[in-house]
Amino acid sequence: MKTFESKKELEKALCDQLINDLSVALKEKNSATLLLSGGSTPLGLYELLSNQLIDWSKITVGLVDERFVSNTSDFSNEKLLISTLFNNKAKESVFIPMIFDLKDRLENLLEVQKAYSIFRNPDVVLLGMGKDGHTASIFPFDLNSELSFETTDIIVSTDAPKEPVQRISCSPTLLNTAKNCYLMITGLKKKLVLETADELKLPIGHFIPRLKEIYYTEKEL
Numbered sequence: 001m002k003t004f005e006s007k008k009e010l011e012k013a014l015c016d017q018l019i020n021d022l023s024v025a026l027k028e029k030n031s032a033t034l035l036l037s038g039g040s041t042p043l044g045l046y047e048l049l050s051n052q053l054i055d056w057s058k059i060t061v062g063l064v065d066e067r068f069v070s071n072t073s074d075f076s077n078e079k080l081l082i083s084t085l086f087n088n089k090a091k092e093s094v095f096i097p098m099i100f101d102l103k104d105r106l107e108n109l110l111e112v113q114k115a116y117s118i119f120r121n122p123d124v125v126l127l128g129m130g131k132d133g134h135t136a137s138i139f140p141f142d143l144n145s146e147l148s149f150e151t152t153d154i155i156v157s158t159d160a161p162k163e164p165v166q167r168i169s170c171s172p173t174l175l176n177t178a179k180n181c182y183l184m185i186t187g188l189k190k191k192l193v194l195e196t197a198d199e200l201k202l203p204i205g206h207f208i209p210r211l212k213e214i215y216y217t218e219k220e221l
Contacts, residue, residue: 002216005217011048014045018126019049026055031060033118037063037077038064041128052090059093060118061090062119063170064136066097066098068108100112109155109168122177123178127204133194133200133202137167139161139203140203144156145159154171154174172206178210181211194214
């Protein structure tokens with residue numbers, strides 16, 4: 001675990017690491033894939049990333065998970081990326097959303113399965129974690145989340161314990177194939193949850209052995 005005195009220091013270090021990994025991928029195959037998490041924690045990181053000098057036109061960006069809502073909703077992770085990452089240089093990247101058909105959850109899931117085939121073996125994945133130990137949209141005490149660990153599908157539908165309940169998530173099958181996977185967490189409470197994840201069999205515990213690094217600061221702002 002890499003620990004930082006401030007959130008700004010964490011964001012700068014993690015930004016540099018992500019850009020380095022993407023640059024390696026671009027050199028190796030002239031393209032790169034990047035899967036990002038929602039929530040408020042990585043907002044500053046995404047604003048930093050948006051200004052980085054890299055060939056964004058060759059980088060395909062997707063979401064680790066999404067709420068089953070319109071991209072104009074304040075709950076939308078797509079809206080979050082539009083307002084942070086895609087403001088500056090990174091607007092040249094190719095973005096693949098997770099919402100295609102709000103009228104039909106099953107049909108939307110099938111569409112995302114097709115669209116996200118490009119993210120098999122993603123170059124970079126950034127995970128976050130909730131205070132209940134969930135990551136992506138894989139939640140404790142949710143049957144669909146539990147079943148997500150058994151499927152070979154790359155995308156799954158799950159149910160959150162609070163609104164918006166309906167979620168779409170990259171599956172463990174997909175996330176575990178990442179070449180570089182990082183976890184970003186802030187605050188002592190989340191650190192304590194992470195330390196008990198294996199014992200309590202929380203979803204994040206499944207991914208800890210596969211993380212390249214954990215970026216942590218006690219400071220939440």
